[in-house]
């Protein structure tokens with residue numbers, strides 16, 4: 001008999017060789033119907049795999065991430081089979097599950113495919129799925145595996161196999177199709193009830209620009225047709241909210257081929273919006289005890305060798321800048337941290353002066369392949385709302401809580417209420433992987449967990465996900481369409497204080513190492529504005545939006561009065577403009593709606609004679625005729641309901 005421990009820590013005994021499906025059945029028939037994959041002792045297994053030893057078993061359904069992964073991974077096999085049948089002679093490479101669906105990178109050889117071919121591929125794949133073919137794993141020797149793909153003249157798969165160890169290689173068969181695969185499938189293809197090919201894109205083999213270009217076929221699949229229909233509706237909405245489209249329509253930012261790819265240019269309205277975001281955070285940071293610093297955009301190569309960033313960003317990023325003087329090399333800064341460490345090093349500190357909290361809206365530059373660039377979310381130059389806290393190990397607990405407070409303040413003020421946190425800790429079984437004493441790690445990990453708990457965060461702990469230099473907490477935000485974005489990170493660091501030999505004098509008069517916390521609530525200004533655009537669809541919170549109101553005179557006769565209204569709004573710091581174009585009010589309203597301006601103030605004969613304005617909200621709600629003073633009160637009230645003071 002073997003002992004199987006379930007996630008609720010209950011232990012059940014089974015015959016040796018029992019399968020995850022047997023375990024599911026022993027719990028309930030309903031569960032057995034819904035189980036689509038399993039994890040045994042941390043490794044993906046099939047629902048029909050024989051369990052030979054004691055261990056921890058997690059059963060997955062469509063409703064959890066691992067279950068979806070198995071579902072989409074299995075679907076990629078089915079789509080690959082459909083592609084092979086429709087386009088004989090193509091070469092398959094890799095086909096993983098991704099966050100939403102899966103892709104397969106294919107060398108199509110003579111064939112080309114485009115959107116018009118998608119329905120035929122979907123039809124074929126569904127036909128295969130309906131056959132309810134079981135996925136069967138089998139071990140193969142390296143020689144067998146190589147000769148299987150050599151026969152097909154598939155140099156990609158043989159390259160993959162060359163790098164695998166003999167004895168660890170498995171194939172997966174279903175129907176007439178075979179693929180090199182590590183496992184993790186749903187029981188059979190019949191679970192797949194809906195398949196959609198989403199798009200195709202170019203992708204280099206192994207992501208290397210010097211290697212052959214392949215076609216990446218993206219798809220998604222579902223256990224119910226209804227779920228696919230809902231997903232497609234969501235995609236439509238996402239297209240409308242694409243930040244690249246909205247950024248253009250709202251005049252926020254642009255890109256220029258002449259300036260260079262991945263280098264955003266902020267237009268006046270976008271720059272002003274960014275400025276408001278910065279001022280908002282600066283104000284809260286000041287209250288939280290941060291001090292602003294400013295550092296240059298480049299630094300000596302040595303600086304980044306010391307920090308270790310050269311090893312990460314040196315060769316694979318922008319190349320060094322050389323000066324006329326020989327042997328002098330500078331790098332565009334990939335991170336602000338090394339500069340801030342040197343600011344800390346500029347003078348000695350006693351424990352009584354800590355923590356020091358240095359903040360900077362620091363622009364950093366990192367090379368990204370042109371194929372990876374995407375609007376404001378993947379760029380080559382971006383500004384982090386960066387700060388580094390230098391504190392004693394005993395202050396970590398309190399500092400962490402305060403950083404969480406600040407992050408929550410940012411999220412709340414910007415209308416995000418759906419977020420979770422991920423706490424990344426050491427892998428306790430690999431202590432050698434990490435720098436810093438065990439004692440300090442335990443202290444830091446406890447500090448993070450306590451802080452997350454005390455602040456009531458909805459968090460999950462992931463062991464083994466910490467960086468080698470310290471544990472961290474990441475905020476994950478769900479936008480209005482339910483898509484997950486990773487936002488600001490709070491990262492503990494024992495490494496840089498070591499590398500930069502940072503010290504403070506303790507109460508014992510001895511020299512000690514401070515701990516460093518890196519944090520950025522927005523992440524970067526670019527990414528955050530992109531997220532805000534897609535979350536709000538351009539309807540930013542009133543305190544942030546470029547224009548809060550537009551005055552629409554009914555005819556030329558009322559221009560003077562419109563200007564007068566505009567003047568008094570400006571005196572109350574309301575951002576407004578007047579539309580003096582020779583257009584009908586109807587047309588002016590439609591354009592203001594397009595531009596997402598929250599309030600339209602219509603002024604005509606009656607309004608002018610009564611010194612009033614007729615207010616219409618974005619979206620159509622009629623607020624009637626009110627005085628300018630009443631309108632100002634309305635705006636101020638609405639702003640203060642979302643934008644509270646930090647302390």
Ligand SMILES: [Zn+2]
Nearest residue numbers: 172181182183
């Ligand atoms: Zn597979």
Ligand SMILES: [Zn+2]
Nearest residue numbers: 336337388518
């Ligand atoms: Zn940093």
